[in-house]
Amino acid sequence: MDVLARLDTYQRRHRWAGLPLAVAYKFYDDQAAYLAALLTYYGFLALFPLLLFLVAVLSSVLNGNPEVQQALLNSALREFPVIGDQIVHNIRSFHGSPFAVAVGVAGSLYGALNVAQAAQHALNKIFAVPRHARPDPLRSRVKGLKFLSLLALGLCVTTVLSTAAESAVGLFGARLAVGVRVAAVIGAVLINAALLMASYRVLIRRRLPLRTTYGAALAGACAWQLVLWGGTYYVGHVLRGATATYGLFGIVLGLLAWLYLGALIYLVTAEITAVRWMRLWPRSLLSPFTDRVHLSAGDQRAYRSYATTESFKGFEKITVHFDPPPHADTREHPHADAGEHPHEDTGEHPDGDGRA
Numbered sequence: 001m002d003v004l005a006r007l008d009t010y011q012r013r014h015r016w017a018g019l020p021l022a023v024a025y026k027f028y029d030d031q032a033a034y035l036a037a038l039l040t041y042y043g044f045l046a047l048f049p050l051l052l053f054l055v056a057v058l059s060s061v062l063n064g065n066p067e068v069q070q071a072l073l074n075s076a077l078r079e080f081p082v083i084g085d086q087i088v089h090n091i092r093s094f095h096g097s098p099f100a101v102a103v104g105v106a107g108s109l110y111g112a113l114n115v116a117q118a119a120q121h122a123l124n125k126i127f128a129v130p131r132h133a134r135p136d137p138l139r140s141r142v143k144g145l146k147f148l149s150l151l152a153l154g155l156c157v158t159t160v161l162s163t164a165a166e167s168a169v170g171l172f173g174a175r176l177a178v179g180v181r182v183a184a185v186i187g188a189v190l191i192n193a194a195l196l197m198a199s200y201r202v203l204i205r206r207r208l209p210l211r212t213t214y215g216a217a218l219a220g221a222c223a224w225q226l227v228l229w230g231g232t233y234y235v236g237h238v239l240r241g242a243t244a245t246y247g248l249f250g251i252v253l254g255l256l257a258w259l260y261l262g263a264l265i266y267l268v269t270a271e272i273t274a275v276r277w278m279r280l281w282p283r284s285l286l287s288p289f290t291d292r293v294h295l296s297a298g299d300q301r302a303y304r305s306y307a308t309t310e311s312f313k314g315f316e317k318i319t320v321h322f323d324p325p326p327h328a329d330t331r332e333h334p335h336a337d338a339g340e341h342p343h344e345d346t347g348e349h350p351d352g353d354g355r356a
Contacts, residue, residue: 008285012296015281022281022298025288026126027271029306035122036263042118043259046111116144119266120203126270128278128305129205132314146202154195161187185225192221196269212277220269224262231258278305292325 011017027033120143124134135143165184196217200208234254275281280302286293295303304320311318 004285011285012282018282019275021285022275022283022302023268023271025283026275026280026302027268028288029302030126030271032122032126032267032271033264035118035125036260036267038118039115039122039263039266040256040260042111042114043263044111044256046115047255047259112148113141113144116147116203117141119147119199120144122267123200123204123270125309126267126274127204127206128274128309130309130311132312132316133205135205143203147199150195150198150202154191157191158188161191189218189221189225192224193217196220196266200270200273206277208273208277213273216269216272216276219272220265223265227258227261227265234258278302280305294325295322 011021117140120140134140161184165180193214194217197210197213200206200213231254278301279298281298282296283298283302284293284296287295287299300322303322307320308318
């Protein structure tokens with residue numbers, strides 16, 4: 001116990017150790033892995049019809065410009081390395097088909113709206129928005145449409161950026177190719193980071209300060225770029241030369257894994273932002289494992305927010321009281337509870353939305 005007490009004291013005093021631990025504990029408390037699975041499920045339903053619809057529309061609009069059409073398709077589908085490569089190689093099978101357009105519209109609308117709803121639910125839970133403060137079903141779907149518009153805008157911007165980079169490489173030659181590609185990657189990372197921050201503003205009923213969001217958003221955008229490269233490697237090296245049956249299962253499983261990783265990155269980025277904004281650290285090292293522990297101020301704020309998040313009505317009053325822990329050894333943290341004695345919840349929240 002002396003070793004655990006020393007580790008606990010150390011991580012409470014050092015931000016580089018205490019902050020990641022608090023993020024991991026909140027990720028577990030919020031059941032974010034299940035929220036990511038929900039995002040993956042609806043994303044899987046929406047992604048292929050959406051790409052089908054995109055290809056059909058581009059095929060119809062740019063029917064007289066096959067070179068421009070192919071360049072745009074290659075650039076757009078590069079953002080979806082697992083399934084995009086298959087669509088590029090089988091584009092003639094649904095070239096401009098009205099049936100593809102109909103299937104794409106219906107499937108994309110159903111799946112995409114539910115992706116937006118799942119993302120909105122996850123973020124509201126992570127940022128402790130009380131249920132009574134969340135938008136009603138109609139307004140939440142309007143917010144979902146705004147969120148989808150952001151994603152579409154981001155895809156268009158990154159597509160134009162990628163197409164311009166490829167054109168610049170062909171124009172200036174191999175000497176500047178590396179510099180142009182590096183600039184394109186940096187631009188894509190910055191755009192994705194801006195999209196992350198914009199999605200928080202659209203989907204969450206909180207006003208988050210920029211200083212608490214940009215660092216995590218930039219890290220999330222870099223992680224997403226690594227996932228894109230990993231998906232490209234997976235298609236080019238694992239699925240190349242695979243049999244039809246293995247290739248089919250490889251595509252489906254690879255797509256699910258790719259979507260799940262993307263959902264995890266999105267939610268972990270949100271968890272980091274929430275922990276910093278709501279000051280949910282440092283946490284007690286043993287708080288998820290036993291009741292025989294002295295809760296830190298971060299623990300108390302976290303458990304208090306979980307309770308107030310479940311209030312369904314604005315006039316519903318919720319109080320949280322922390323009794324002394326049973327049989328806890330006060331010698332383990334003789335200084336940790338200074339100013340952190342058990343008390344009732346004041347209901348205060350960083351933006352004043354809490355209820356006592």
